[in-house]
Amino acid sequence: MKKIDLFSKDEKISASEEKEVKSRRDFFKKAAQLSVGTVTAATILGPVEIKADDPAILEEQPWATTLGDPVTKNRYGLPSLYEHNNIRRNMKLLQSGNWQASIAMCPIHESMGIITPNGLFFSRAHGGVAQIDPNKHRLMIHGLVEKPIVLTMDELKRYPSVTRTHFIECPANGGPEWRGPQFNSAQFAKGMMSCAEWTGVYLKTILKDIGLKPNAKWMLAEGGDSSHMGRTIPIDKVLDDAMIVWGQNGEALRPEQGYPIRLLLPGWEGNLCVKWLARLEFSDKPWYAKEETAKYTALKPSGKAIQHFYALEVNSIITSPCPEKPWTDIKKGQLVEIEGLAWSGMGTIKGVDITFDGGKNWVKAELKGLVLPKAWTRFSYIYKYEGKPLLLGSRAYDDAGHIQPTVKQEREAMGVESVYHRNAIHTWEVTAKGEVNNVQVLS
Ligand SMILES: Nc1nc2c(c(=O)[nH]1)N[C@H]1C(S)=C(S)[C@@H](COP(=O)(O)O)O[C@H]1N2
Ligand SMILES: [Mo]
Numbered sequence: 001m002k003k004i005d006l007f008s009k010d011e012k013i014s015a016s017e018e019k020e021v022k023s024r025r026d027f028f029k030k031a032a033q034l035s036v037g038t039v040t041a042a043t044i045l046g047p048v049e050i051k052a053d054d055p056a057i058l059e060e061q062p063w064a065t066t067l068g069d070p071v072t073k074n075r076y077g078l079p080s081l082y083e084h085n086n087i088r089r090n091m092k093l094l095q096s097g098n099w100q101a102s103i104a105m106c107p108i109h110e111s112m113g114i115i116t117p118n119g120l121f122f123s124r125a126h127g128g129v130a131q132i133d134p135n136k137h138r139l140m141i142h143g144l145v146e147k148p149i150v151l152t153m154d155e156l157k158r159y160p161s162v163t164r165t166h167f168i169e170c171p172a173n174g175g176p177e178w179r180g181p182q183f184n185s186a187q188f189a190k191g192m193m194s195c196a197e198w199t200g201v202y203l204k205t206i207l208k209d210i211g212l213k214p215n216a217k218w219m220l221a222e223g224g225d226s227s228h229m230g231r232t233i234p235i236d237k238v239l240d241d242a243m244i245v246w247g248q249n250g251e252a253l254r255p256e257q258g259y260p261i262r263l264l265l266p267g268w269e270g271n272l273c274v275k276w277l278a279r280l281e282f283s284d285k286p287w288y289a290k291e292e293t294a295k296y297t298a299l300k301p302s303g304k305a306i307q308h309f310y311a312l313e314v315n316s317i318i319t320s321p322c323p324e325k326p327w328t329d330i331k332k333g334q335l336v337e338i339e340g341l342a343w344s345g346m347g348t349i350k351g352v353d354i355t356f357d358g359g360k361n362w363v364k365a366e367l368k369g370l371v372l373p374k375a376w377t378r379f380s381y382i383y384k385y386e387g388k389p390l391l392l393g394s395r396a397y398d399d400a401g402h403i404q405p406t407v408k409q410e411r412e413a414m415g416v417e418s419v420y421h422r423n424a425i426h427t428w429e430v431t432a433k434g435e436v437n438n439v440q441v442l443s
Helices: 017-034 184-190 204-209 235-240 407-414
Strands: 037-039 048-050 103-104 140-143 147-153 164-170 193-204 216-223 233-234 243-248 261-263 276-282 315-320 337-345 351-357 366-369 377-384 388-400 425-428 436-439
Touching: 017 204, 037 276, 037 425, 164 243, 184 315, 193 204, 204 243, 233 235, 315 425, 337 351, 337 388, 351 366, 351 377, 377 388
Parallel strands: 140 276
Antiparallel strands: 037 048, 140 147, 164 193, 193 243, 216 233, 216 276, 243 261, 315 337, 337 377, 351 388, 366 377, 388 425, 425 436
8 A cells, every 4th residue: 555645745835836936926026016006996895006016015924935834733723813902801890809700701793693602702610610521411301291301411412413503691791881881892882692503402302201290380491610600591591492412613612602502592682592501490380599599670860670581682783893893994985894793682783874963864775694582683785984083873773573673762661770781873973083982962
């Protein structure tokens, strides 16, 4: 048998490859000399300036003249070093006094499409990130079921799996801004959310197997981390689309997302999606004081509070431009793409409108790519930039018939004392210079 030489080909660039590199450079040299100046092509939005003396064209770059790293240098791949700004950032405001109980905000202004890469996924942990050994982790399911069980992770994965794309959003997303803007940043204003493709099993599949008793009305979910995060879930949601997931964007859940397993309640408050899931107990009554660590409620202006609200309302934000992505380099008369994210925990996004004057007039944006229920939906609008000051906002509506309220409408209904479920229209002020600021339109 012929021995396969694994390494000889990598050792130097072959003669034909060398010729190709050289001719590419020559082509650029000629092209640059021919078409110096500004070119406007048909599809690209801004004019393209070609400079004959551009060193990026004329000079040979080090990466073109030496061998690169072997691919196996990082067996688990990492982003380019030049992408070092695309990172999660810590929210100090909600840090409950220590570093472990932290919130890492997702860089939504850098997001592309509707999937958040696992390393950038928003994360909230009340007791730090538990590093669980899956071999020592069990899921106990008991209470009002015919056959209580304790499953190893391997046993759990014997259930037929499903894969679904859903966002997870903390109901406190945007919560610091009830009384007015707090952050000149898209990441801090709305980054308590992310969207991923989750793989796991529907809870109804397991319950069919072990038998749910008819009087079971509530499910307590508890995590194996130090915070336990006890939460009670109404049985209707459990039997609808609640999942136990172990996969996140084609790989195992990240520890920050609850490795090895978490509860996923599509469209419902993130805090209910208990991570590091260890126990599910079914009961005929809800738990409030004992096992359940906390319950999010909403104080209304009347002094009464909404006790049960779970699904997240229809919402949206423009992510480009935003304070991190201003239009300071855009010239008057140039076309620019406005992009953003819309989502609803109650259904599928049906459409998004965009305003340039703080809500007096609206135009329809285009929905881009996949439009899925209870998932981020990307919207886009091509706009001719005129260098005029703008009050730029987006207003999403879903197929359940909900539409985002104005700040005024939201305040009339909810006052400003609540923390959770803010979904009023988000406005960016674009100045005559193209700078972008976080503002609220109160009229
Ligand atoms: N066990 C456990 N589950 C938890 C938490 C926690 O601290 N411990 N935080 C909750 C909160 S408040 C939110 S918003 C979501 C955040 O999910 P993520 O970190 O995957 O974004 O997880 C929830 N599940
Ligand atoms: Mo949260």
